[in-house]
Amino acid sequence: MAANHQRESGRDHVLQSATWRRRRLPTFGCWDTAHVAALPVGAPAPSDGALPAAALRDVRGAPFGVYVHVPFCATRCGYCDFNTYTPGELATSPSTWLDAMRRELDLAAHVLGEPEPADTVFVGGGTPSLLGAAGLAAVLDAIRGSLGLAPGAEVTTEANPESTSPGFFAGIAAAGYTRVSLGMQSAAPHVLAVLDRVHTPGRPVAAAAQARAAGIGQVSLDLIYGTPGETSDDLAASLEAVLSAGVDHVSAYALVVEAGTALARRIARGELPGPDDDVLAERYEQIDTALSAAGLHWYEVSNWATSAESRCRHNIGYWADGNWWGAGPGAHSHVGGVRWWNVKHPAHYAAALEAGCSPAAGREILSLEEQYTERIMLGLRVAEGLPLEALDSLGRAAAHRAISDGLVIAVPGDRLVLTRRGRLLADAVVRDLLTP
Numbered sequence: 001m002a003a004n005h006q007r008e009s010g011r012d013h014v015l016q017s018a019t020w021r022r023r024r025l026p027t028f029g030c031w032d033t034a035h036v037a038a039l040p041v042g043a044p045a046p047s048d049g050a051l052p053a054a055a056l057r058d059v060r061g062a063p064f065g066v067y068v069h070v071p072f073c074a075t076r077c078g079y080c081d082f083n084t085y086t087p088g089e090l091a092t093s094p095s096t097w098l099d100a101m102r103r104e105l106d107l108a109a110h111v112l113g114e115p116e117p118a119d120t121v122f123v124g125g126g127t128p129s130l131l132g133a134a135g136l137a138a139v140l141d142a143i144r145g146s147l148g149l150a151p152g153a154e155v156t157t158e159a160n161p162e163s164t165s166p167g168f169f170a171g172i173a174a175a176g177y178t179r180v181s182l183g184m185q186s187a188a189p190h191v192l193a194v195l196d197r198v199h200t201p202g203r204p205v206a207a208a209a210q211a212r213a214a215g216i217g218q219v220s221l222d223l224i225y226g227t228p229g230e231t232s233d234d235l236a237a238s239l240e241a242v243l244s245a246g247v248d249h250v251s252a253y254a255l256v257v258e259a260g261t262a263l264a265r266r267i268a269r270g271e272l273p274g275p276d277d278d279v280l281a282e283r284y285e286q287i288d289t290a291l292s293a294a295g296l297h298w299y300e301v302s303n304w305a306t307s308a309e310s311r312c313r314h315n316i317g318y319w320a321d322g323n324w325w326g327a328g329p330g331a332h333s334h335v336g337g338v339r340w341w342n343v344k345h346p347a348h349y350a351a352a353l354e355a356g357c358s359p360a361a362g363r364e365i366l367s368l369e370e371q372y373t374e375r376i377m378l379g380l381r382v383a384e385g386l387p388l389e390a391l392d393s394l395g396r397a398a399a400h401r402a403i404s405d406g407l408v409i410a411v412p413g414d415r416l417v418l419t420r421r422g423r424l425l426a427d428a429v430v431r432d433l434l435t436p
């Protein structure tokens with residue numbers, strides 16, 4: 001699936017420092033590091049999962065999120081490079097994964113030492129809906145039992161439209177899920193075929209209606225744009241379908257061709273053209289125009305919502321550089337300026353926890369300079385903007401140049417907000433603010 005786990009994975013990928021890529025991961029803990037070669041390279045993580053006292057102080061009284069990674073998919077989409085496994089690739093069963101995930105949540109409670117109950121929960125993947133309503137209820141029960149769930153918590157699961165039903169939505173609503181994110185990607189059959197998506201074009205809209213009828217308060221649809229062969233008319237049809245569904249949230253991402261995927265191989269062989277940057281910019285403007293006219297307004301570069309209440313609070317926590325624990329194979333966590341990531345393979349993940357060890361494969365304690373970089377990088381992506389005072393003197397001078405160039409505007413309260421053109425060039429704007 002390409003839904004919110006893509007956003008979390010993408011965030012961590014963007015934030016990987018050059019030092020991550022230069023370091024070798026030493027042998028440490030309860031597994032052979034050959035199994036984690038594709039992970040970021042950081043310092044060894046303590047086998048008991050312990051965090052520095054300064055990081056733990058940052059948790060007290062602050063909002064706290066929990067991300068759970070479900071690594072199972074029925075089939076592999078051609079563009080996907082997430083940490084997912086089809087039945088033929090994996091001997092680990094969902095029950096083994098669930099037992100291991102419970103152990104990790106218990107470890108989290110021990111390491112954090114009575115943290116604030118989770119204010120947000122996000123179950124991503126993979127395809128969490130393959131667990132069924134009972135399996136997703138068990139995930140949420142495990143979080144309640146270990147870390148607790150705050151009153152009014154936002155609880156989201158991703159879902160593949162083809163693995164949902166009215167009964168599924170009724171079951172997760174009864175379990176306490178308040179939000180569902182459905183992977184739609186496109187309404188054009190030939191675009192879905194290029195992406196190797198298995199759902200029928202009309203199924204996401206029907207699933208959204210079923211979710212609302214079951215009492216799920218917030219429903220989001222995800223789009224991918226810029227797929228080879230997609231036309232502006234194809235995208236217009238997808239947007240029309242999204243708006244007909246009456247959802248309160250839309251995420252839209254430009255197709256990224258990841259090395260090692262089936263799609264990348266097809267492009268390398270010349271079977272398909274690669275994405276064109278100019279076309280991607282046109283598609284983004286088309287999406288923003290259509291959604292804004294329908295009352296869905298951007299609140300982050302790739303996300304639109306009908307109101308502040310419809311925004312994804314969990315992902316806002318990422319962009320605000322908040323604290324969250326990521327449970328599951330390959331999941332990333334961040335607490336008080338410390339980031340760590342779990343071993344990727346589900347069998348090794350489960351074995352580490354069964355042995356009483358943390359499944360963390362490595363971690364990084366962010367320097368003040370790195371924390372500054374992340375505050376700028378993340379803060380500029382949201383519609384509330386970046387406080388001008390967050391920048392150093394050279395950054396403020398660069399910000400004034402960006403205003404003159406029409407890339408950002410200054411709004412009351414001395415906050416910098418990207419213009420639409422600035423959103424298309426967000427990476428370049430951030431780079432100029434950080435290296436004026």
